Amino acid sequence: MKEAVYLETVHQIEQKLYRIAKRLLISHEEAQDATQEVLVKVWQRSSELSHVKSIEAYAMAMVKNYCYDRLKSKQASNMSIEYSIHDKSHDQSAAFEAKDRLSFVEKIVNNLPDKQKLIWQLRDVEGATFEEIAVVVQMEPTAIRVNLSRARKRIKESLEQIDAYGI
Amino acid sequence: MPMESKEIKELIDRYLAAETTLSEEEQLKAYFRSGKVDSSLNWAKMLFAYSATAREEQLNHSSVSSSRFDWRRVAASVAIICVTSFGVYRLQENHQQKKMQLAYQQTKEAFDLIATQMNKGTTSVSYLGYYEKSVSSLLIK
Numbered sequence: 001m002k003e004a005v006y007l008e009t010v011h012q013i014e015q016k017l018y019r020i021a022k023r024l025l026i027s028h029e030e031a032q033d034a035t036q037e038v039l040v041k042v043w044q045r046s047s048e049l050s051h052v053k054s055i056e057a058y059a060m061a062m063v064k065n066y067c068y069d070r071l072k073s074k075q076a077s078n079m080s081i082e083y084s085i086h087d088k089s090h091d092q093s094a095a096f097e098a099k100d101r102l103s104f105v106e107k108i109v110n111n112l113p114d115k116q117k118l119i120w121q122l123r124d125v126e127g128a129t130f131e132e133i134a135v136v137v138q139m140e141p142t143a144i145r146v147n148l149s150r151a152r153k154r155i156k157e158s159l160e161q162i163d164a165y166g167i
Numbered sequence: 168m169p170m171e172s173k174e175i176k177e178l179i180d181r182y183l184a185a186e187t188t189l190s191e192e193e194q195l196k197a198y199f200r201s202g203k204v205d206s207s208l209n210w211a212k213m214l215f216a217y218s219a220t221a222r223e224e225q226l227n228h229s230s231v232s233s234s235r236f237d238w239r240r241v242a243a244s245v246a247i248i249c250v251t252s253f254g255v256y257r258l259q260e261n262h263q264q265k266k267m268q269l270a271y272q273q274t275k276e277a278f279d280l281i282a283t284q285m286n287k288g289t290t291s292v293s294y295l296g297y298y299e300k301s302v303s304s305l306l307i308k
Contacts, residue, residue: 018226035226105217124218127189149185152214156183159210 013056014039016126017063023121024067026110034070038063057135064118064136071114101162108158116151123148172205179211 017038021031042059109117119137122128130141137144178195181187187195199208199215 015225019221019224022224032226101213102217102220105213106221109217109221121221124192125221127192127222129189145185149183152183152185155214156210159213163206163209 009055010039013042013059016056017059019125020060020118020121021063021067023110023117023125024064024114025070030070034063034066038066057132060122060136061138068114104162105155105159108155112151112154116147116154119144119147120151120155124152175208179208 014035018031018035021034022028025031025034038059041062042055045058046055109120112120115137119133122133122136128136130144133139133144134141139147175195175198178187178191182192182195195211196215196219198204199212200219204212
């Protein structure tokens with residue numbers, strides 16, 4: 001019966017994991033790898049996890065850790081400069097490259113610091129509660145709110161700049 | 168209406184401070200989905216529009232996405248092969264035409280040469296006729 005539960009929720013969780021991984025790693029291929037790896041691990045340990053909600057939280061925490069590890073090893077080999085460093089000039093030049101407004105919002109979000117990016121994704125895209133986010137990111141609710149607020153304000157500022165340029 | 172937008176602005180302030188509940192955030196999403204908003208809130212319209220589309224992002228399983236990519240690649244390579252082979256064909260055709268023209272010229276020249284030499288030959292041979300005439304006239308006498 002556990003298999004049935006797993007199969008029922010696996011698709012939904014898979015999509016969620018993919019979106020989180022894509023947000024952090026940017027590349028589709030890497031996000032796909034991360035999703036698959038985490039799903040396999042969850043499957044191996046699913047006997048320990050009876051509750052569906054806990055499977056999801058556990059999987060999200062795993063994908064977060066996986067992505068952070070990937071980002072760390074990339075940083076060590078100087079590969080992720082493009083995405084890990086946030087600078088405003090990049091935003092502005094990107095504004096002219098962006099074909100439409102939505103892809104520009106995406107660029108702004110992807111340029112946020114990893115922690116803010118992840119919390120924003122969990123809250124504003126996945127609609128997670130602060131308790132769920134706390135399980136995934138292992139942070140105090142107040143610290144989560146601070147990061148979320150910073151992320152939202154930063155996105156607002158960047159978008160207002162773009163609006164002023166009339167793009 | 169002004170009352171409503173005031174409420175929305177209040178909600179937005181709380182949203183930015185990360186103090187809104189999930190249901191309040193749903194309210195904001197719904198508000199910005201429908202119709203026009205104050206230009207000072209354009210950023211929020213963009214942001215909520217984006218977070219809604221980001222929610223729909225799906226992991227397409229490799230079979231689907233890669234097969235689509237493969238088709239593009241196949242189409243591209245077929246196009247390249249067609250274009251290059253056509254180009255090569257045209258080039259060869261051109262080359263062949265030139266070769267044919269050259270051969271024609273050369274043959275023509277050769278025939279011309281033969282003709283002039285032939286004319287020379289026939290004129291000199293025609294002297295033999297005089298020789299024969301004179302010999303026969305001598306013999307008759």
